[in-house]
Amino acid sequence: MPAARYAAAIAVLDAIVAGEPAERALTNWGRSNRFAGSGDRAAVRDHVYDVLRARRTLAALGGGETGRALVLGLLRRDGPEPATVFGSGGHAPAALTAEDATVAVQDLTPAQAANLPDWLWPVWHASLGTDALAVAQVLQRRADVFLRVNLSRGTVAGAQASLGADGVATQPVGDVATALRVTENPRRVAASTAYRDGLVEVQDTASQRMIAALPVAPGDRVLDYCAGGGGKALALADRLRGPVWAHDIDPRRMADIVPRSARAGVDVRKLTTAEVARAAPFDLVVCDAPCSGSGTWRRTPDAKLRLTPDDLDRLTITQAHVIAAGAACVAPGGALAYATCSILEAENDAVVDAFLAGHPGWRRDGGLRLLPTPDHDGFFMALLRAP
Numbered sequence: 268m269p270a271a272r273y274a275a276a277i278a279v280l281d282a283i284v285a286g287e288p289a290e291r292a293l294t295n296w297g298r299s300n301r302f303a304g305s306g307d308r309a310a311v312r313d314h315v316y317d318v319l320r321a322r323r324t325l326a327a328l329g330g331g332e333t334g335r336a337l338v339l340g341l342l343r344r345d346g347p348e349p350a351t352v353f354g355s356g357g358h359a360p361a362a363l364t365a366e367d368a369t370v371a372v373q374d375l376t377p378a379q380a381a382n383l384p385d386w387l388w389p390v391w392h393a394s395l396g397t398d399a400l401a402v403a404q405v406l407q408r409r410a411d412v413f414l415r416v417n418l419s420r421g422t423v424a425g426a427q428a429s430l431g432a433d434g435v436a437t438q439p440v441g442d443v444a445t446a447l448r449v450t451e452n453p454r455r456v457a458a459s460t461a462y463r464d465g466l467v468e469v470q471d472t473a474s475q476r477m478i479a480a481l482p483v484a485p486g487d488r489v490l491d492y493c494a495g496g497g498g499k500a501l502a503l504a505d506r507l508r509g510p511v512w513a514h515d516i517d518p519r520r521m522a523d524i525v526p527r528s529a530r531a532g533v534d535v536r537k538l539t540t541a542e543v544a545r546a547a548p549f550d551l552v553v554c555d556a557p558c559s560g561s562g563t564w565r566r567t568p569d570a571k572l573r574l575t576p577d578d579l580d581r582l583t584i585t586q587a588h589v590i591a592a593g594a595a596c597v598a599p600g601g602a603l604a605y606a607t608c609s610i611l612e613a614e615n616d617a618v619v620d621a622f623l624a625g626h627p628g629w630r631r632d633g634g635l636r637l638l639p640t641p642d643h644d645g646f647f648m649a650l651l652r653a654p
């Protein structure tokens with residue numbers, strides 16, 4: 268019954284507000300409500316995450332930071348009419364009272380409506396101008412799961428058939444040749460044969476578009492300077508059909524690269540920081556810099572509420588370091604791709620412009636700029652050409 272699902276979401280949200288991690292609160296609820304069917308569990312989970320993605324906005328709309336106020340805010344934003352849920356009998360939440368605030372969408376401050384901390388709204392607005400509120404609202408909505416088909420292992424049609432046999436329905440994404448959108452059972456991907464055999468990886472279409480836009484030709488020497496878990500390095504190695512070198516300042520983050528590339532049948536070779544200097548120069552260096560992740564905040568709902576001005580300052584200092592260190596590894600006439608999954612000016616154009624101002628002879632040679640939409644996360648990439 269729909270109203271009972273909202274009541275369950277209120278109980279789970281109360282636990283989260285009290286400090287419990289979201290997944291644990293949902294598991295505990297599931298354990299103490301063993302009668303709940305899979306439809307109920309999925310609906311409660313969706314309500315909880317719908318709230319967490321817009322927590323500040325919904326707290327303002329519902330009049331507080333309790334599970335009840337947050338769900339009231341959710342209903343005020345998305346419907347159905349709160350009075351049809353609260354006090355509707357059975358296991359429904361208790362009826363609305365005079366104490367329940369009557370806040371309307373138009374009463375919110377811009378930062379509340381955007382679900383951003385107060386300090387971030389002016390920074391956000393300066394970066395996004397007239398799109399600022401609409402983009403912030405896109406980030407309050409659920410994001411689809413996208414897969415990258417690893418063409419070193421098979422075809423898009425083959426991947427769809429294999430996933431389908433495991434109950435995972437997918438659709439190709441028009442203009443991204445390697446991408447599939449998961450339309451049913453995303454939680455079954457990790458156990459699927461296609462995933463276990465390296466035929467698909469979970470990767471947003473923004474990253475896949477970036478890989479497709481890189482200027483590489485067979486035989487090029489390519490370095491992923493901030494390789495992390497290797498998402499981009501694996502995709503690049505698949506596109507190149509040749510080796511890609513991977514480096515990260517924190518080698519522990521690359522722990523999975525070797526098993527992942529073996530599974531995918533691609534050639535990714537790890538380098539330590541000392542080894543990078545000896546292996547340089549490269550025709551292309553990719554710097555997928557650490558960033559606020561502001562283009563992906565649909566997937567990490569509380570990150571935007573935790574980000575501080577000091578965090579942003581520290582990130583831009585690291586970004587300036589990373590772009591310069593990556594550039595030092597580029598061969599004469601070669602390319603540097605500076606990328607972030609942020610849509611904040613300070614982490615993107617400002618970093619690139621400062622680099623160009625301090626490195627005569629380098630020039631900008633295109634790139635990619637994506638605002639988040641239902642089809643992809645937000646993303647930024649600047650291609651720079653070495654003298």
Ligand SMILES: C[S@@+](CC[C@H](N)C(=O)[O-])C[C@H]1O[C@@H](n2cnc3c(N)ncnc32)[C@H](O)[C@@H]1O
Nearest residue numbers: 493494495497498499515516517520555556557
């Ligand atoms: C956005 S993540 C990389 C994600 C990865 N490219 C992928 O597609 O899965 C950024 C990475 O940069 C690394 N990093 C931070 N500072 C660095 C530095 N000064 N030099 C190299 N890597 C750095 C971090 O450890 C982190 O793994």
